Amino acid sequence: MDPVIIVGAGPVGLALALSLARHGVPSVVLDEGSGKPEPRPARTLVLREDTAALAARLAGTPLADQGIHWAGWRSLRRRQVMRQVAFGPDRPAPLHIAQHTLTTVLREAVDRARLVKLSLESRLDSIEQEATGITAHTRGPRGTWWRGSHLVGCDGARSTVRKLLDIRFPGRTGVERYAVAALRAELPWPGEAVLHRMPPWRLGGSEVMARPLPEGVWRLDWLLPPRSELVTPEALVARIRETLAGWCEGRTPPYELLDTGVHTVHHRLARRWRTGRVFLAGDAAHLLGALGTQGVDEGLRDADNLAWKLAHAWHHGHHEALLDSYQTERRALVAARLRAADQALPILRGGGGLRGHLPGAARGHDALLTDGHLGSGALGAPGTYAASPLAPAPSEAEAATATEPGSLVTDVRVTAEDGSFVRLRDRLGRNRLVVVLVAPGTGVWAREHWVSAGIMPRLSAAVQALPYPAELLVCESYPGATAHTVLLVRPDGHLVAAFAGVQPAALYAAARTALGGDRQSGDPGPGGSAGAADGGEGRAGKGAGMR
Known part of the structure; x- marks a missing residue:
């Protein structure tokens, strides 16, 4: 039988290929790039504990040495500590890792996988669907026709697959915008992630985040005001120096600047995630990231959800209800995440109004942001498929556990x-x-x-x-x-x-x-x-x- 065609060799596409291989399904991954991810220390991602475990399982190697599990979380407002969280067995820490590092680890696993073929410099330009499979054409040095049982577009926000299918991608552009820097320095909170709201120095802005990485590296993010001017290199260096001085008792400590950038968050959700034998996953299907939510984390969940359903279709034949459930389950969950973020944004970023001055408002705002960054609450908790069409009807034979039906099981x-x-x-x-x-x-x-x-x-x-x-x-x-x-x-x-x-x-x-x-x-x-x-x-x- 023909392999599954995966378009895009980012973390989601590679994870899907490796997951299919665990299910005994061959795949071919088409990528228009050279296969060598550009090292960008300022481009990182946060994986919730169970998603990090999924990535490690697929990679066949622990990821703790590739990234860092935070020792704790600290929220500040002006000069006051609003909340501290210590991670441990009862509350596992999320994993913070550079995106190119995760991509490299998954790529190495793909190179070892017998059932996965990677074709680089292969740009998709057409798709033809038939009752029995998919035909895709790529151009470039290795331009050719490819035959597959199904095709999954994991090709990012500008997805060619989505455009070829003429699937609308509505949403909001520029929901939030950040100046980003990766640097090596000693900060007062080794191993802890820090969210500082309303820092008491001139260039701090309304919010700055510091997240540790291995080898003394930190990623710093400054929330930029709406419609602000371009961030020049000089302005970013001034922001870095003043922020480090504000955290280190007025003295700017020695630091090594490794990478900078400006990151804009968009909120978009594809109208359809399935058209016949073609599916969308990851950024091709959704964009989110405001208030600490993580798009790659959700993309890995897309891959995990879709892989076993495609495997069943590959091994046992099509079953429309099972394949349709991918869109039903995943799109509903991501849509709920986007709604929660969109509802919280006016409260957290409104910049005034009576609600901003109510007693306890600051702590309530801090709790919302913590949910997004730490993977809890409506903004960040792992989703449940309790309302899925795959959920069985209630039965008198059922027993109660701490895990609700549709939720992730505990790793015992x-x-x-x-x-x-x-x-x-x-x-x-x-x-x-x-x-x-x-x-x-x-x-x-x-x-x-x-x-x-x-x-x-x-x-x-x-x-x-x-x-x-x-x-x-x-x-x-x-x-x-x-x-x-x-x-x-x-x-x-x-x-x-x-x-x-x-x-x-x-x-x-x-x-x-x-x-x-x-x-x-x-x-x-x-x-x-x-x-x-x-x-x-x-x-x-x-x-x-x-x-």
């Missing part, structure tokens, strides 16, 4: 089928569902002693009869769950449902719906057989354990 330690102890996240993205049994005490006994005891035989048979490959894991405990709770998890780590004990019919129905089957009509979805839920023949022969 689990026992794999070979008896090894691994992290739950490490078992995701492998072209299969994941079923987790909460069984206290199993961690202290060898697997052979409990794998055939208690409810395990019935659960194992139920998992074997599911309409899609699934892996059965066992954990000692899960937040908010009681013993013998069974969790059904999608390949992208979102909880489908949790059940009290072994509930074969309910487990089968939930899996069927999560794969795009109609939760009311009884359509089994792709690759399934509705009869198996009633004890008929499924993948396990005569439905062992499903009675």
